Amino acid sequence: MPVRQLADAVERVAPRDRRVWEGRLPVAGAGGIAVKVSPVRARQLWMVVGMWDRAVRSERLRGRRIRSAAALFGRSVLEVFWDLAQAGELRALEPGPGRERALPTATLRIVRDCLGIMAGLVKPADGAVRLPSVEQPEPKATVRAEVLGEVYRGLVDLAGAGPLERDGTALSYEDRTRLLAMVCVVLDAAPRSGELAALRLGDLTAGERAVGLRRRQQKAPPNRAEEIAALAEVRPSSVRAVLWGRRHQVSEAVYQRIAAARAELEPLPEVEWYALRPGTQVALRRWLAVRERLVEPIQGGRSALWVTLVPTKAGPPGVTLRPQGLTQAFARGMTALNWVMAGQYGWEPMPTRMEQLRRAITVSPVPAEVVGK
Structure with missing residues (x-):
């Protein structure tokens, strides 16, 4: 019951x-x-x-x-x-x-x-519930910033090499072309995997000079919490508790001050634009040429930037690549890159989780008018 x-x-x-x-x-x-x-x-x-x-x-x-x-x-x-x-x-x-x-x-x-x-x-609206606590796991180590250039150069070489196959993992030309374009966008805009998977062709400006990301703002960036805290004259931890759905951790008076400060600040942009370097532009154009061949025979999946390369449960090649498929493609690519680069001077094995690469990158959006949006 x-x-x-x-x-x-x-x-x-x-x-x-x-x-x-x-x-x-x-x-x-x-x-x-x-x-x-x-x-x-x-x-x-x-x-x-x-x-x-x-x-x-x-x-x-x-x-x-x-x-x-x-x-x-x-x-x-x-x-x-x-x-x-x-x-x-x-x-x-x-x-x-x-x-x-x-x-x-x-x-x-x-x-x-x-x-x-x-x-x-x-529960009734006034019924307090004491939820169990869960320890915050330590974030996995990120890639050192000075190695990021080697990652890019290694992927460029990987994209131009012949088909790779080892230990049951194979990377076709299409796979390597898509991987290079993906990682270039990560290096220039630092999207989360879900944000990267959600990109559409319309999120690229003419000439692939910039990309627009729809940031997941449900937890708000750290600087936003600090801005609200300064305006409301409360601790940032109190602001984060409210923004993250733990209103019961603060008093009603503190909550009202936070709500008022939040309303006073300018809203976060729906889309943030990031300039893309020339190498990223070239990588995206190569991928777009491959993508066009993949989507041409089918009716669906034409708006997604990233599409599948082989038949899957979702359908034939050329349908929208889901976040899980994207992270799997990244893991395969990093595994292959580690094979190719193993033993080379200065190379450090790359993590196979995109998050560890993303957190090593510091990026700043550009004003929409700069990219013509």
């Missing part, structure tokens, strides 16, 4: 029936602003509903008299749920051989975020 009530609440904000998806209700987002959940968050919410179903049927909660969905978020029940979740006892599937049963920190953070959303759906 309580899990059924919880599922009904989740259904309203993350309906499983895609025919009614556009009519889904919003949830409270950063700063209390109403937002609609993404497809990824919807899948995560349903994952946690399944975890609750397994939790209430577990030995530790089976005898409890839990009469409503709101009661699931009582302190004693939530503590049991979290203990079981941390230990991996609420997994839908057993982990593969050699993998730990306990949930990794990244997954626990997702579960905690979903619990916060769910509590807001079923």
Whole structure:
């Protein structure tokens, strides 16, 4: 019964029936602003509903008299749920051989975020919920800034080399051309993988001289939090708590000061423009020529900048490349680059995660009028 009530609440904000998806209700987002959940968050919410179903049927909660969905978020029940979740006892599937049963920190953070959303759906507006804490993982080491030039030169050589194949991984000419263009954009604009995957042809200016990124502003850049803090005369940590959806951590008076300061500042731009270096322009033109051949036989996928090279579950070559495919392509490319450059003087093995490369880069947007937008 309580899990059924919880599922009904989740259904309203993350309906499983895609025919009614556009009519889904919003949830409270950063700063209390109403937002609609993404497809990824919807899948995560349903994952946690399944975890609750397994939790209430577990030995530790089976005898409890839990009469409503709101009661699931009582302190004693939530503590049991979290203990079981941390230990991996609420997994839908057993982990593969050699993998730990306990949930990794990244997954626990997702579960905690979903619990916060769910509590807001079923608890009274004035009902405080003490969510479990999750340690902030140390960020992985970034690429040293002085090595970035070597990365670019190595990828240029890689793009011009013959087909590469080793240990079951192969990079075609098309793969190498797309990889070089992708990494060049990362080096010039430092997009996140989701922002890079979302690029469309219209996000490039004439001559590929600049690229426009739609930054994910839900957590706001650090300088924005500091600007608000200075204007409101509060600590930046209080501002971040409000911007990141943890309003309960500050008093009402502090929240009102933050809200007023935020409203007074100029809004963040919807699109940020970044100038592209001549080498990036050339890499993009080469990729656009390859892309044109790929999309020519099909009707869909014509607006996406990055498209698939081979048939996938999504369709034939030339359809939009999803973020997961993009990160996989980057990992293959960095693995191949490490093969080619291994043993060369001054070379350091590159990470296969795009985030570690992105965080090593400092970029500044240019005014829209400079690029003619």
